[in-house]
Amino acid sequence: MEKIDAIWHHPYMAGDSDKDEFPSDAADRFQVRMPPGMRDRLKEWASANGRSMNSEIVDRINRSFEMDEIVARTPEIHLQQQLSTAKLQHDLARADYEATKQILQRMEESVINSEATMQAVLQMLEQVRAEREATARPSGKPPDTRKK
Template identity: 35%
Template sequence: MAEKQRRAATSNDSEKFIVRLPDGMRTRIAEAAAANHRTMNAEVVSRLQQSFERPSGLISDLSLDSDRRLSLKTLAREIAKALRDELSSITAQQTRSAPPAEATKVTKRARTTARK
């Protein structure tokens, strides 16, 4: 009886929020709730609570000390710079190997004349 009163009090004190779930999400929540030995509502609330407790952002989400996080940021910057440099190099090579615009026009005219 006390359990029923506690649940009634909790339900009355809580806000209801209706949500539309994508196909299959309800099943996944039900499976996770069963695996964690709790209700679907408790599963959803627990997962939402966890999402608010951890810092946001890719590097922040990693549970690493600040030195390790800093080295990952440095590595990410170095990779980004290397990719920019490589892209610039490829672009420069394509520009050098492409025929000049005037030569392209002459070649097109020659083809057109040859077909006539």
């Protein structure tokens, strides 16, 4: 019974209410005319989302403002993405260049080593040929100096 008396004697219920007593009383009010059927749709969505119709309207308006801000920033975001992509492509190209440069250096070293190896092999073959000729020639004959 005390709870009922407390509620009944609350300043808002007693008729001598202050407009600032409840937060909703301090909020701005605005009447909206809606096309036929929109109020019913709004009521359905509010119910599905577990909100009052007023909360549903405020949420949808806030989301539209957020979307406008996103759209306004889209060119900037797009340019930032393009810049990031360009930097990444530059870094990849630089890495490819460095890798290709190292491969070419190794190939050059390999060719130089191969040339040196080939020179050594040719010298050994020349020595073997000279030794064969020396052993195959009769002792009194001069060596064959012709190039073959």
